[in-house]
Amino acid sequence: MTYMRPEFRHPDLPVNDLGYTRKDYEGAISTLCAGCGHDSISAAVIQACFELAIEPHKVAKISGIGCSSKTPTYFLGKSHGFNSVHGRMPSVATGANLANRDLTYIGVSGDGDTASIGMGQFTHAVRRNLNMLYLVENNGCYGLTKGQDSATSDIGSIGKKGTPNLFEPIDLCTLALELGATFVARSFSGDKDQLVPLIKAAISHCGFALIDVMSPCVTFNNNPNSTKGYEFVRDHIAATGKTDFIPVRKEIMAEYNPGFTQEVTLHDGSVIHLYKNDSDLDLHDRLSAIQAIHRCKEKNEILTGLLYLDPDCEDLHQILGTVEKPLRDQDEEVLCPGSKALEAINESLR
Amino acid sequence: MKPTDIIKDKEYFHRVVDCQFACPAHTPVPEYIRLIAQQRYTEAYMINWESNVFPGVLGRTCDRPCEPACRRGRVEEEPVAICRLKRVAADHKDEISAHLPVIPTTKNGRKIALVGAGPASLTVARDLAPLGYELHVYDEQKKGGGFMRSQIPSFRLPESVLDEEVGYILDMGLVTHFNNYVDSLQDLLSQQYDAVFVGSGAPRGRDLANLPGRQEADDSIHIGIDWLASVAFEHIETIGKRVVVLGGGNTAMDCCRTARRLGGEDVKVIVRSPYEEMKASPWEKEDATHEGIPIIENHVPLEFVHEGGKLVGMRFEKVQAVYDDHGKRSLVPTGEEPVLYPCDAVLVAIGQENAFPWIENDIGIEFDDWGMPVLNPQTYQSSLSNVFFGGDAAFGPKNIITAVAQGHQAAISIDLFCNGQKVEERLPPSTNLVSQKMGIHEWSYDNGITTDDRKIVPLVELTSALQNRSLEVELGFDVQTAFVEAQRCLNCDVQTVFTDDKCIECDACVDICPMDCINFIENAEEEELRQNIRVKAVNVEQALYVSGELKTGKVMVKDEDVCLHCGLCAERCPTAAWDMQQFYYQVTKAASACKK
Numbered sequence: 040m041t042y043m044r045p046e047f048r049h050p051d052l053p054v055n056d057l058g059y060t061r062k063d064y065e066g067a068i069s070t071l072c073a074g075c076g077h078d079s080i081s082a083a084v085i086q087a088c089f090e091l092a093i094e095p096h097k098v099a100k101i102s103g104i105g106c107s108s109k110t111p112t113y114f115l116g117k118s119h120g121f122n123s124v125h126g127r128m129p130s131v132a133t134g135a136n137l138a139n140r141d142l143t144y145i146g147v148s149g150d151g152d153t154a155s156i157g158m159g160q161f162t163h164a165v166r167r168n169l170n171m172l173y174l175v176e177n178n179g180c181y182g183l184t185k186g187q188d189s190a191t192s193d194i195g196s197i198g199k200k201g202t203p204n205l206f207e208p209i210d211l212c213t214l215a216l217e218l219g220a221t222f223v224a225r226s227f228s229g230d231k232d233q234l235v236p237l238i239k240a241a242i243s244h245c246g247f248a249l250i251d252v253m254s255p256c257v258t259f260n261n262n263p264n265s266t267k268g269y270e271f272v273r274d275h276i277a278a279t280g281k282t283d284f285i286p287v288r289k290e291i292m293a294e295y296n297p298g299f300t301q302e303v304t305l306h307d308g309s310v311i312h313l314y315k316n317d318s319d320l321d322l323h324d325r326l327s328a329i330q331a332i333h334r335c336k337e338k339n340e341i342l343t344g345l346l347y348l349d350p351d352c353e354d355l356h357q358i359l360g361t362v363e364k365p366l367r368d369q370d371e372e373v374l375c376p377g378s379k380a381l382e383a384i385n386e387s388l389r
Numbered sequence: 390m391k392p393t394d395i396i397k398d399k400e401y402f403h404r405v406v407d408c409q410f411a412c413p414a415h416t417p418v419p420e421y422i423r424l425i426a427q428q429r430y431t432e433a434y435m436i437n438w439e440s441n442v443f444p445g446v447l448g449r450t451c452d453r454p455c456e457p458a459c460r461r462g463r464v465e466e467e468p469v470a471i472c473r474l475k476r477v478a479a480d481h482k483d484e485i486s487a488h489l490p491v492i493p494t495t496k497n498g499r500k501i502a503l504v505g506a507g508p509a510s511l512t513v514a515r516d517l518a519p520l521g522y523e524l525h526v527y528d529e530q531k532k533g534g535g536f537m538r539s540q541i542p543s544f545r546l547p548e549s550v551l552d553e554e555v556g557y558i559l560d561m562g563l564v565t566h567f568n569n570y571v572d573s574l575q576d577l578l579s580q581q582y583d584a585v586f587v588g589s590g591a592p593r594g595r596d597l598a599n600l601p602g603r604q605e606a607d608d609s610i611h612i613g614i615d616w617l618a619s620v621a622f623e624h625i626e627t628i629g630k631r632v633v634v635l636g637g638g639n640t641a642m643d644c645c646r647t648a649r650r651l652g653g654e655d656v657k658v659i660v661r662s663p664y665e666e667m668k669a670s671p672w673e674k675e676d677a678t679h680e681g682i683p684i685i686e687n688h689v690p691l692e693f694v695h696e697g698g699k700l701v702g703m704r705f706e707k708v709q710a711v712y713d714d715h716g717k718r719s720l721v722p723t724g725e726e727p728v729l730y731p732c733d734a735v736l737v738a739i740g741q742e743n744a745f746p747w748i749e750n751d752i753g754i755e756f757d758d759w760g761m762p763v764l765n766p767q768t769y770q771s772s773l774s775n776v777f778f779g780g781d782a783a784f785g786p787k788n789i790i791t792a793v794a795q796g797h798q799a800a801i802s803i804d805l806f807c808n809g810q811k812v813e814e815r816l817p818p819s820t821n822l823v824s825q826k827m828g829i830h831e832w833s834y835d836n837g838i839t840t841d842d843r844k845i846v847p848l849v850e851l852t853s854a855l856q857n858r859s860l861e862v863e864l865g866f867d868v869q870t871a872f873v874e875a876q877r878c879l880n881c882d883v884q885t886v887f888t889d890d891k892c893i894e895c896d897a898c899v900d901i902c903p904m905d906c907i908n909f910i911e912n913a914e915e916e917e918l919r920q921n922i923r924v925k926a927v928n929v930e931q932a933l934y935v936s937g938e939l940k941t942g943k944v945m946v947k948d949e950d951v952c953l954h955c956g957l958c959a960e961r962c963p964t965a966a967w968d969m970q971q972f973y974y975q976v977t978k979a980a981s982a983c984k985k
């Protein structure tokens with residue numbers, strides 16, 4: 040009679056370049072409902088960080104409030120974490136990132152946390168091109184507060200309480216594209232083959248990377264008439280194509296059909312291949328991404344996969360021309376130059 | 390792969406219970422281990438008694454094929470101390486007489502002769518007595534127990550333990566003919582027995598008859614098993630100070646340790662093969678070493694050295710093991726000078742043979758080229774339809790638990806035979822599958838996985854052990870230690886049962902499983918599936934559990950190899966597509982076979 044994760048792991052678990060197994064990237068055991076899509080996303084983050092061989096202490100996980108925002112406890116237990124206020128993850132991430140650009144920032148939010156209370160925060164993080172992975176665990180409802188419709192819920196979609204949603208949904212990917220996001224993707228918690236390479240690519244991207252992940256709430260929004268349940272998402276999913284993430288060191292072996300394959304080299308040298316299903320999509324063209332999303336929506340399909348990517352963008356630090364050294368590594372003289380320096384500044388403004 | 394049929398294929402889940410599957414008698418190990426953890430020792434004992442008849446004996450002496458098979462040994466360093474937990478049940482049980490079968494006072498009119506009173510015959514008797522058979526047991530020794538009494542030294546197996554467990558069977562109204570060597574099967578058959586069971590063991594010890602000096606120094610040279618029997622029956626009480634024991638099996642280990650207790654001060658085991666390849670179990674070798682007995686490897690006996698018939702030593706040739714391309718070993722002389730080990734006595738413990746001088750050639754029992762009876766391996770029936778064999782007499786020297794397992798099968802055959810039924814038409818094992826779910830996070834078994842290392846059984850202090858041949862060396866676990874050890878068991882009989890049409894493919898079970906057992910992938914042939922899953926399933930001894938096709942067209946594939954039976958998959962499944970269900974597998978015994 041226990042609910043504890045055993046200490047043992049498979050004796051043949053693979054190790055990554057740091058000599059770590061996946062266990063070294065796990066967190067505490069989840070307290071979410073059994074079958075929640077969010078848990079699958081946590082597993083995908085664990086897998087991606089393991090495969091990228093990121094040192095766990097060089098990651099900061101930041102979240103708001105919601106079931107989704109609870110999940111950073113359940114992965115990367117040896118990383119830094121900040122569970123902030125509802126909708127305020129982007130400001131905390133911005134502060135942290137400005138203070139120390141050397142960490143990998145993983146922001147976890149929900150559709151409520153992002154598209155309702157945190158909308159103002161979200162939009163500004165996008166337009167500033169803050170270097171982070173921004174994961175929206177999108178279940179179309181406020182899971183933590185018992186399943187009220189959220190701003191991403193489709194019109195007419197029916198959750199557990201049984202009344203259809205009356206309002207137009209916000210599409211976070213098209214919005215982010217409008218606001219100048221430099222990496223935009225959509226995925227599904229139930230498709231790790233797609234999600235894991237996307238997370239790896241998003242972490243490797245130097246700029247703001249949004250992944251809007253359909254993540255069914257088994258308890259409040261997994262009904263037959265909900266457009267965010269397992270069955271509906273599976274039946275209506277369309278993909279931009281198959282994404283492969285190829286780290287810097289690995290040679291590219293695959294043969295591909297040029298018309299349908301797009302290859303993007305990220306600024307750290309890693310390469311993304313998209314084996315496209317739709318030859319009209321151009322990963323470097325915002326408009327083509329927005330059009331592709333709309334084309335699918337008209338067919339009642341949910342377009343997933345990598346949608347847009349600008350690998351040569353400037354992130355917030357580059358835009359502002361900040362110092363390279365993290366603030367904690369600066370000495371007191373630099374951080375606190377004293378009254379003379381202040382006087383000099385004031386003088387220059389007179 | 391085709392979906393696994395867990396209901397029709399009764400052996401599927403049986404294979405998952407590694408210890409039970411490996412046990413020749415298929416004792417329901419995890420069930421009795423749980424009962425020990427719950428301090429229900431009597432029930433734990435009776436589960437054992439039902440399957441293996443001699444729990445107290447086996448809890449001290451079993452060859453324990455279950456332990457190398459135990460899943461825990463694949464998950465961490467050491468398996469569960471299954472054997473010594475069995476002893477805990479025997480040590481701490483209450484009076485069991487009320488739980489023993491009732492023996493009918495009116496007999497069924499059939500008379501069976503059992504030759505030998507070893508574990509094989511006693512098992513047959515235990516299974517047939519409750520059915521009303523009149524059972525006549527013959528043994529040349531003065532008491533029942535066979536080799537358990539004459540060979541296994543009492544510092545490993547106290548006489549009281551043996552007397553108790555042999556007694557349960559003799560008390561079932563058996564007619565004993567002890568001190569009675571059967572010298573003719575023909576005679577026995579003429580005494581109106583409906584069937585005869587031959588459980589006469591493998592009573593002849595190998596000798597080195599042709600080695601120079603063997604005849605001359607005969608007074609100081611003993612055949613190991615004969616010598617052990619003489620010690621057991623107190624015909625021999627001392628031995629010389631310097632003793633050489635020849636052989637590398639368990640008999641050699643019992644000989645050397647016994648010699649240490651009868652006055653042997655300088656006792657050595659000298660063996661032909663390399664140490665690693667000795668037949669003795671690792672723990673028997675450890676016990677000998679602990680008692681200050683060196684084991685000298687790669688020495689082939691050359692001659693018994695004597696002075697006018699008085700043994701003074703033994704000469705050996707040094708060899709080394711050389712292996713050909715097929716791994717076949719030959720012992721090649723190193724060319725060094727032969728070495729002399731001075732000694733006052735030699736114990737020859739180099740193997741045992743079967744011998745049936747009392748079975749006439751012309752009565753219809755066929756023997757093969759090696760002098761072994763030709764038997765049906767399922768029914769143990771010989772070419773003479775009313776004569777059955779079991780134990781060491783059937784397929785050569787093995788161990789107690791094998792003798793017991795064969796005894797159960799022979800008893801079924803005898804019962805079918807006496808009822809005029811076909812002995813080949815046997816009932817399948819009985820199995821049962823019961824959900825363990827009690828509520829949220831609540832199972833009726835303790836699903837927590839402990840990380841304690843295997844517990845070591847404490848021993849009596851060495852000097853007193855060596856002074857008293859009858860003082861049991863192992864003290865057994867106390868109940869606290871037994872509890873910790875019992876909790877190491879992974880409950881492999883509590884099965885993960887999957888129902889395909891409930892699964893919504895949410896992956897929750899995949900994500901939570903600490904051992905990466907569960908996969909949702911495209912179906913393929915077994916070999917391919919073994920390669921394609923999360924962690925390659927290289928242990929082909931362990932099955933893959935495959936579901937029918939799911940909604941997405943994928944199938945669930947679970948590698949049973951290192952599953953902890955922790956139940957987290959079932960805990961995390963939103964639709965109860967996984968459930969933890971206890972699988973109970975019981976070998977059908979004669980008692981139930983007769984109800985057919």
Ligand SMILES: Cc1cc2nc3c(=O)[nH]c(=O)nc-3n(C[C@H](O)[C@H](O)[C@H](O)COP(=O)(O)OP(=O)(O)OC[C@H]3O[C@@H](n4cnc5c(N)ncnc54)[C@H](O)[C@@H]3O)c2cc1C
Pocket residue numbers: 450451452504505506507508509510527528529530534535536537540541569570571572588589590591592614617639640643747779780781782786787788789790792
């Ligand atoms: C030294 C030694 C130590 C061992 N230690 C272990 C151990 O620790 N654990 C383990 O599992 N196994 C052990 N074994 C093996 C084990 O004892 C045997 O495998 C087992 O007892 C076989 O049982 P059985 O019923 O076939 O025959 P046995 O136990 O050999 O019994 C046969 C009986 O038949 C009697 N008999 C034979 N012929 C006749 C006849 N013609 N008329 C009347 N009586 C006859 C014999 O006297 C004997 O009592 C050991 C064996 C030896 C030699």
Ligand SMILES: Cc1ncc(C[n+]2csc(CCOP(=O)(O)OP(=O)(O)O)c2C)c(N)n1
Pocket residue numbers: 104105106107108125148149150151152153156176178180181182183184189
């Ligand atoms: C400032 C503030 N307002 C309201 C709440 C109540 N609240 C908690 S979680 C939540 C919505 C969470 O929805 P979402 O971000 O989609 O997360 P989910 O639980 O669905 O994963 C709300 C409204 C709060 N905690 N703080």
Ligand code: SF4
Pocket residue numbers: 406407408409418419458459460461468469471877878879880881882
């Ligand atoms: S862990 Fe327990 S049930 Fe599993 S093989 Fe070992 S003893 Fe048997």
Ligand code: SF4
Pocket residue numbers: 885901902903904905906907951952953954955956957958959
């Ligand atoms: S019981 Fe389930 S969760 Fe636990 S190890 Fe086995 S398959 Fe994995």
Ligand code: SF4
Pocket residue numbers: 074891892893894895896897898899958961962963964965966967
């Ligand atoms: S947790 Fe249950 S429903 Fe979900 S994939 Fe596993 S078996 Fe299927």
Ligand SMILES: [Mg+2]
Pocket residue numbers: 105107149150151176177178179180181182189
């Ligand atoms: Mg939500």
